[in-house]
Amino acid sequence: MLFTTLPVWLVGAHLTAAVLGLYTSAPKVTIVQTARAAPDSEAMIIEVRADDGRLGSGVRQVEFQVDSTSGTWKPLSLDSSSMTYKGTWTPEALTEGNHQIYVRATDNTGNPRTVHVTVEVSAPGSVFSAG
Structure with a gap:
């Protein structure tokens, strides 16, 4: 019985906190890796950690863009x-040259945080991380 009522209470507590404006901080975002998918591949793997903390509303979505934050x-x-x-x-x-990969994490109350990393395209379709 306790198991069935606990989620309702927990959801109610999160809704109350959201209404009171307690969830005002965005998730923490760390770009873990930007690397070629394979030595002969033109694709780049993007790996990200996103965490909204113990008292946050939770991470809703994590997305990326290249060279802009105003596109899709x-x-x-x-x-x-x-x-x-x-x-x-x-x-x-x-x-060829340096490009920015922007990563945005948004929590369940709509707070976004955007970080970026620079990568270098050294030949058409060939990528490596620059930092």
């Missing part, structure tokens, strides 16, 4: 075995 965000998928968000990017249309 592409979703990263949660890998439950490693608790990281992962996705791939293939830089077909980019010129």
